[in-house]
Amino acid sequence: MTDARDPIVRIEGVTKAFGSFTALHEMNLSIASGEFVTFLGPSGCGKSTTLRILGGFETPNTGRVILDGQDVTALPPNKRNVNMVFQDYALFPNMTVRRNIAFGLELKGMGKAAIAARISELASFLELTAYLDRRPDQLSGGQRQRVALARALAPDPALLLLDEPLGALDAKLRGQVQVELKAIQRRTNKTFFFVTHDQEEALTMSDRIVVMNKGRIEQDGTPEDLYFRPASRFVAEFIGETNLLTGQAIGRDQDVTGFDWQGNRLRAIASPGVGATATTASLRPERVQVAQERPGTDNAVQGRVVNRLFKGHRMLLDVAVGNTVIQAYTDTDRGRAIEDGPVWLGWNANSLTLLAD
Amino acid sequence: MTRNTRILMQCIYWAFVIYLLVPLFLMMLMGFKDSKFIGFPIKSWTLDWYMTVFADTAVLQAFAYSMVIAVVSTLIALTMGTWIAVALTGRSFWGRAIILGLTLLPAIIPGVISAIAFRIAARVVGMEPGMWAIIWSHAIHNVPFVVLVVMARLSTMPKSYAEAARDLGADPIIAFFRVSLPYLTPAMIGGGVFCMLLSFDDFVRSFFLGGYEPTLPVLIFAKLRSGMSPEINAISTIVLVLTALLGLWAERSMRGLSKRASHD
Amino acid sequence: MTYTTETGTAGKTDRTGFWGRLSTFGPYVALTDILLSSPRRQFWFLLAIPILWVFITHLGPILQMLNVSLLSSYPPSPNKVSVYTLENYRKFWSDSIFITPFIRTLVFSSVLTLTTLIIMYPVAYFLARHVRRDRQILFLMLLLIPFWVGEVVRIFAMMILLGNNGALNILLQWLGLTERPIPFMYTGFSLSAGIIYLTALYMLMPLYSALEKIPASYSEAAADLGAGPWTRFRRITLPLSLEGIASGCTLVFLISTGMYATPVLLGGPSTTLFSEVIAGFFHVAGDQWPVGAAFSCIMLLTALALSGGFNKLMGFLAGRVSK
Numbered sequence: 001m002t003d004a005r006d007p008i009v010r011i012e013g014v015t016k017a018f019g020s021f022t023a024l025h026e027m028n029l030s031i032a033s034g035e036f037v038t039f040l041g042p043s044g045c046g047k048s049t050t051l052r053i054l055g056g057f058e059t060p061n062t063g064r065v066i067l068d069g070q071d072v073t074a075l076p077p078n079k080r081n082v083n084m085v086f087q088d089y090a091l092f093p094n095m096t097v098r099r100n101i102a103f104g105l106e107l108k109g110m111g112k113a114a115i116a117a118r119i120s121e122l123a124s125f126l127e128l129t130a131y132l133d134r135r136p137d138q139l140s141g142g143q144r145q146r147v148a149l150a151r152a153l154a155p156d157p158a159l160l161l162l163d164e165p166l167g168a169l170d171a172k173l174r175g176q177v178q179v180e181l182k183a184i185q186r187r188t189n190k191t192f193f194f195v196t197h198d199q200e201e202a203l204t205m206s207d208r209i210v211v212m213n214k215g216r217i218e219q220d221g222t223p224e225d226l227y228f229r230p231a232s233r234f235v236a237e238f239i240g241e242t243n244l245l246t247g248q249a250i251g252r253d254q255d256v257t258g259f260d261w262q263g264n265r266l267r268a269i270a271s272p273g274v275g276a277t278a279t280t281a282s283l284r285p286e287r288v289q290v291a292q293e294r295p296g297t298d299n300a301v302q303g304r305v306v307n308r309l310f311k312g313h314r315m316l317l318d319v320a321v322g323n324t325v326i327q328a329y330t331d332t333d334r335g336r337a338i339e340d341g342p343v344w345l346g347w348n349a350n351s352l353t354l355l356a357d
Numbered sequence: 358m359t360r361n362t363r364i365l366m367q368c369i370y371w372a373f374v375i376y377l378l379v380p381l382f383l384m385m386l387m388g389f390k391d392s393k394f395i396g397f398p399i400k401s402w403t404l405d406w407y408m409t410v411f412a413d414t415a416v417l418q419a420f421a422y423s424m425v426i427a428v429v430s431t432l433i434a435l436t437m438g439t440w441i442a443v444a445l446t447g448r449s450f451w452g453r454a455i456i457l458g459l460t461l462l463p464a465i466i467p468g469v470i471s472a473i474a475f476r477i478a479a480r481v482v483g484m485e486p487g488m489w490a491i492i493w494s495h496a497i498h499n500v501p502f503v504v505l506v507v508m509a510r511l512s513t514m515p516k517s518y519a520e521a522a523r524d525l526g527a528d529p530i531i532a533f534f535r536v537s538l539p540y541l542t543p544a545m546i547g548g549g550v551f552c553m554l555l556s557f558d559d560f561v562r563s564f565f566l567g568g569y570e571p572t573l574p575v576l577i578f579a580k581l582r583s584g585m586s587p588e589i590n591a592i593s594t595i596v597l598v599l600t601a602l603l604g605l606w607a608e609r610s611m612r613g614l615s616k617r618a619s620h621d
Numbered sequence: 622m623t624y625t626t627e628t629g630t631a632g633k634t635d636r637t638g639f640w641g642r643l644s645t646f647g648p649y650v651a652l653t654d655i656l657l658s659s660p661r662r663q664f665w666f667l668l669a670i671p672i673l674w675v676f677i678t679h680l681g682p683i684l685q686m687l688n689v690s691l692l693s694s695y696p697p698s699p700n701k702v703s704v705y706t707l708e709n710y711r712k713f714w715s716d717s718i719f720i721t722p723f724i725r726t727l728v729f730s731s732v733l734t735l736t737t738l739i740i741m742y743p744v745a746y747f748l749a750r751h752v753r754r755d756r757q758i759l760f761l762m763l764l765l766i767p768f769w770v771g772e773v774v775r776i777f778a779m780m781i782l783l784g785n786n787g788a789l790n791i792l793l794q795w796l797g798l799t800e801r802p803i804p805f806m807y808t809g810f811s812l813s814a815g816i817i818y819l820t821a822l823y824m825l826m827p828l829y830s831a832l833e834k835i836p837a838s839y840s841e842a843a844a845d846l847g848a849g850p851w852t853r854f855r856r857i858t859l860p861l862s863l864e865g866i867a868s869g870c871t872l873v874f875l876i877s878t879g880m881y882a883t884p885v886l887l888g889g890p891s892t893t894l895f896s897e898v899i900a901g902f903f904h905v906a907g908d909q910w911p912v913g914a915a916f917s918c919i920m921l922l923t924a925l926a927l928s929g930g931f932n933k934l935m936g937f938l939a940g941r942v943s944k
Contacts, residue, residue: 056523057520074659076528077520078526083524084524086517090520091521092521092522092535092539093540094540103535104525106637106638106641107526107531107640107641107644108641109641109642110637112635112636112637151521152524359850363751369747370744373741373744373821377763378767380775380782381767381770381775381778395784437674440667440671440674441671443667448664450664456675459679460671460679463679465871465872465875465925466921467878467879467880468879468880469880469899470921472881473899473903474685474686474917476903477685477686477695477914478685478686500674526644529657529663529667531643531644558771558774559771559772560771560772560773561881577777578882581776582885582886585777585780589777593777596770600769601766601770603769604769605766608758608765
């Protein structure tokens with residue numbers, strides 16, 4: 001889906017090292033116009049470096065950055081048609097909201113009347129009209145975040161960079177802002193480049209997620225792809241909860257592969273590129289059915305319940321199978337009904353994903 | 358600490374406050390004494406000495422001269438000090454420690470030696486003793502204080518402010534004037550007032566680098582050497598009140614700054 | 622509501638603000654493109670002037686002084702040829718009228734530094750620990766205000782206090798402790814009182830900021846572990862305030878050695894300090910400047926070496942205590 005539209009950004013063979021630490025290894029990536037792309041990964045994975053290279057705050061050691069058909073690798077931030085929402089918003093404390101939003105417009109040489117028109121347009125769009133004459137320290141966290149967004153959108157950038165902009169908000173507000181942000185992106189049809197370490201944020205908002213690890217792209221795909229067909233152990237563990245089964249892949253039958261686990265021949269699927277030598281498979285806990293009788297799924301094994309964790313609307317069961325414990329979610333009533341002792345676990349082939357090591 | 362040591366410390370504090378304030382207070386009293394003779398007891402009071410001061414063109418000229426020197430040298434020190442602070446903050450490079458050390462050097466060189474070094478240097482470059490030589494020496498001497506104050510303030514400025522300005526199309530120069538400078542202003546006001554006080558109060562540099570026209574401290578010094586006159590009390594009292602007011606104002610603006618910073 | 626990327630129709634009357642005109646002004650843009658095109662150029666643009674400034678104005682005069690101290694005559698005159706010589710330094714050792722004030726200055730400054738430390742430590746401790754946070758500024762102000770007043774004015778105030786008809790003598794006579802006025806002025810006593818009066822703040826501030834930074838919980842934790850007041854002070858507070866002690870002592874020492882107006886006005890013939898000796902070479906005409914410069918260099922090097930050594934020692938002590 002990414003190549004269906006014209007790429008607005010192309011990152012070609014970009015490497016960035018800070019002293020002996022290599023933050024990015026030979027990165028290649030295209031971003032289509034109007035896409036909401038999220039860079040996801042733990043701290044130090046290179047996601048922020050990528051963002052800062054796109055913004056012009058870092059210069060890559062090798063490689064090129066093409067923005068809208070123009071090589072911008074050596075251009076300073078002020079000469080790029082890219083704007084950024086900073087992690088701490090970086091609203092200028094000495095200026096009102098209005099002056100903050102006007103900042104980028106003024107420097108483009110826009111006339112005062114045109115600036116005023118643009119500000120009122122953005123302010124009504126982002127519901128900031130009432131706050132235009134306040135100073136940043138008189139605003140709530142959510143309002144500041146919208147001002148930062150308005151300020152970055154004002155100069156009409158080709159690409160909007162967002163550096164963990166929800167990190168400073170409290171958990172309750174964050175969910176609401178995620179929805180707003182996604183809606184704003186749809187309505188403006190801007191290309192958003194969003195950086196976060198929060199997998200839930202990434203899954204909620206993105207058209208496409210790029211998972212980074214140790215300066216390399218680990219996987220690049222839609223949220224569903226990443227969740228249900230993780231390519232690597234890292235992705236499987238980083239996004240959501242999972243059971244990792246250690247065994248041995250055994251041959252292929254079209255796109256379904258066998259997986260030998262504790263003497264059970266399980267049916268599994270493999271992402272493209274995962275070889276027949278795979279030794280790990282991922283199984284999401286919510287995809288596992290727990291039953292007293294053998295379920296009619298592609299795979300079924302027997303185990304015994306060793307622990308139950310009550311989580312409100314559902315229950316997490318720890319089921320010992322051989323020498324491993326498999327975790328499975330059931331709804332609470334069902335979990336209660338299951339007696340201690342032997343139970344069956346069942347899941348379909350498309351729930352068991354073989355991983356690259 | 359036990360109760361007794363606490364009380365002892367409190368006594369030392371108040372004794373010290375008395376030690377600091379009483380001489381100045383006595384000096385102020387003497388300015389109102391109706392006698393040419395400085396000393397106790399005071400039998401009758403007068404405002405004549407203040408009238409003498411306001412009629413004394415030498416004093417008024419010295420005051421104006423000192424003011425001009427203080428203002429100009431402060432402007433130079435603020436510009437250079439802020440520039441150095443900005444250049445040295447947030448980057449590490451080979452030789453940074455050397456430059457920082459040299460920056461702070463004028464603040465630690467004993468007064469008389471620094472005055473003499475300036476005197477010699479002025480002679481070497483052919484600068485006549487007088488206003489510009491004094492301004493120059495005061496500016497150099499005050500740069501370290503500006504650097505320290507501005508660096509401290511700069512270290513509290515999020516890096517993202519300047520980056521956001523750059524991101525929105527400002528080149529480094531515009532970013533500095535529109536974002537960094539307003540952020541630094543309170544510190545620069547505080548540092549500037551401190552520089553003005555240092556310059557206005559300075560004796561040793563003004564003494565060695567001055568021409569025929571004396572600054573106010575040099576004039577007071579000369580008057581003291583030729584015998585104490587109650588007029589000096591009046592001059593000193595005026596200087597004391599002015600400097601205390603200016604200092605208090607600067608302290609308040611700096612304090613408001615730290616309060617606001619902690620509030621953010 | 623729709624979002625448009627149109628920025629409105631800017632008519633001819635729509636004026637651009639100052640920053641907009643500057644950032645789109647051709648010559649300015651061309652200039653900044655050259656000066657600031659890369660981080661490296663920005664770095665040199667930013668640093669070139671500070672580097673020149675500190676080398677020329679901060680280091681330059683000291684080097685000039687060093688240079689002149691090695692000349693046989695200065696300022697240059699047509700009938701004398703100036704050559705490089707160590708004669709000016711040799712002169713220092715030749716006469717006790719030079720060495721005595723030199724040693725006196727060092728001893729005097731050291732003793733006064735120690736005295737100031739002993740007086741100011743309890744004051745700083747009291748301020749940092751026993752005054753409520755919101756009142757600390759007020760208490761500090763009482764000490765700060767006198768220090769904004771110039772050196773000469775404060776010396777004058779000291780003269781009024783200590784003179785034969787000064788307040789102190791009047792008080793002592795009134796109390797009946799003495800019949801005739803005690804001659805405080807122009808003695809080591811008046812000079813010491815004056816120097817402490819002038820330098821105490823430079824001791825107080827570093828001590829106060831060092832002590833203020835030590836959380837009270839450290840001492841409380843030590844007390845909880847059974848340490849008595851003296852142990853707590855010796856093992857916790859004192860080591861953690863060593864840095865403040867070091868910088869306070871350094872400042873006071875260096876300032877005392879460089880005082881000029883104070884010894885001239887408050888001291889007497891028996892308390893001549895080295896700064897007066899040095900200054901003497903600049904009052905008289907002729908080629909005494911090289912000698913004065915040489916003596917200044919000797920003073921500067923000694924003072925810096927002593928305070929440097931003292932700081933090393935304090936650093937070593939702080940390191941040892943922390944182990």
